[in-house]
Amino acid sequence: MKIKIEQWDGQYDDACAMQNIAELCNPILGTMDRQNILHFYRGVTKGFAQSTLIAKLKNEICGYALLCPGASEHTVRLVGGVHPDHRSKGIATKLYTEILERIKQHPSKTEIQSGTLKSCPAGTLFLKKLGFTQVDQGHWSSRSVTAPFPSWAIEKVMQFEKASLTIVLGSEFETLRADWDREWWSLMMSANKDIPSTIPFQPIPFEIWRPRLNPPFLNRNHSLIALDELTPIGVLHLDDVVNGKINICYTGTASSHRRRGISTVLKIKSFELAKKLGAHTIGTFNHHKNPMLHINKRLGFEQQEVNLEYLKILK
Ligand SMILES: CC(C)(COP(=O)(O)OP(=O)(O)OC[C@H]1O[C@@H](n2cnc3c(N)ncnc32)[C@H](O)[C@@H]1OP(=O)(O)O)[C@@H](O)C(=O)NCCC(=O)NCCS
Known part of the structure; x- marks a missing residue:
């Protein structure tokens, strides 16, 4: 044929x-x-x-x-x-x-990266045969939006509120600062440097990255920004509800505000937002060495699938 x-x-x-x-x-x-x-x-x-x-x-x-x-x-x-x-x-x-x-x-x-699901042996065999080497793993997991929150997470919400930090929708944040898009970009670019990926992250220039703040890449009504006064210190993106499921596509906390429960609180708020948007399940994807995987497990996410990441150096 x-x-x-x-x-x-x-x-x-x-x-x-x-x-x-x-x-x-x-x-x-x-x-x-x-x-x-x-x-x-x-x-x-x-x-x-x-x-x-x-x-x-x-x-x-x-x-x-x-x-x-x-x-x-x-x-x-x-x-x-x-x-x-x-x-x-x-x-x-x-x-x-x-x-x-x-x-x-x-x-x-000079390098090609690609990925395949662990549950798809044909994909892994194909990439290996072409000379790709496995370099990373990512985990897909999910939880019910109505599952109860553990007490340690509720404690972090209380500490967050005591510290006078707030969380707003992305669409609200853009009414608070004229430079909201640059601030969003700058927070994500600096947080991304700490994603423990084998392939080091390189910041993307603002002009090239800016369209990613618009649909279909992002719905700003489905994103949350944590604020210290008017400075964004944390961000979380949800995608759209499909068959009752919604995914957290991104979470990041400014390095100045880590280990203060910001991403935990963003997650809890995202479960509430997901429920309001009509989702019954919330999914997420994490690099296998990312502390976020640990946070998610403690919040009741259960692993569903593993993505294997491959790299090939071109001669
Ligand atoms: C991963 C990340 C979002 C965590 O944000 P954070 O606001 O510091 O997380 P929290 O304060 O809510 O942490 C809650 C719990 O997670 C665990 N945790 C968080 N960061 C950790 C780390 N670096 N090492 C080990 N455990 C960690 C701890 O159990 C922590 O509770 P504790 O501080 O009481 O021990 C942040 O490090 C980050 O922005 N990294 C870069 C971007 C990224 O990797 N995003 C996720 C992929 S999309």
Whole structure:
């Protein structure tokens, strides 16, 4: 059977086809609202349009592979998948061979990172065969939004309130300071330096990062900012409710305010917000060496899936 590899036409139908495959390959991710799909794919592949590829069998999209910015300026991230009905036909190998050709248009990129679920042995075998080495792990976990809070967490909320710290919605924070977006960026960039990832994080310039404060990347009504007077000292992002589940996509505390319960209080407030938004379950993803994993376990999150992270140095 003839497999055809084509560049994504940048249009809605093929973006939906890619996302359908992505969701079949990663059920833990849930379903993305198709209204946002075009904006999402155009956003993540910005600068890599020529490396956003679809594989077709008899004119039907059966696989895709794309490149997007990685964790450092030398790293590019490879994302892709093959429809379960069309596995073991050489589609992923063909996509990867073409991706390697297209990476040559980005000579500054010397490493490729990629990930696969631990529950998908085909994914790990595929990446190993291509010469990728496992460098990291991330854990998906979830809890009911109505599960009771442990007493130590309630104690941290009381200490937080005593210290006259407050929590506001992201949409409210933007009415409090003219430079709210720069402050948000600066807090996240400095907190991200401490994520214990094997691939060191490099700050993203404000102008490039700024669109991430807008849908489909962020709903500011679904985000919380912890404030010390008007200075943001903690941030938490929730995504949208899908089939009763909502994910915490990010939590960070300013290094000046760590170990004062800020992220614990943000989590507790996020459970309340999640409930208000109609979710029954809240999910999250953590690097396996991140103290956040420990906080989450103590708050009653239970592990559901493990993501394995791989890296390959390009010759
Ligand atoms: C992880 C992070 C958000 C924790 O924020 P925080 O506000 O300091 O956390 P809390 O004060 O609520 O901590 C609650 C409990 O978690 C555990 N904990 C937090 N940080 C820890 C650390 N560095 N080492 C060990 N345990 C830690 C402790 O049990 C702590 O309770 P204790 O202080 O009474 O012992 C913060 O270190 C951070 O911003 N890191 C960089 C960004 C990041 O990794 N974000 C998470 C991934 S999205």
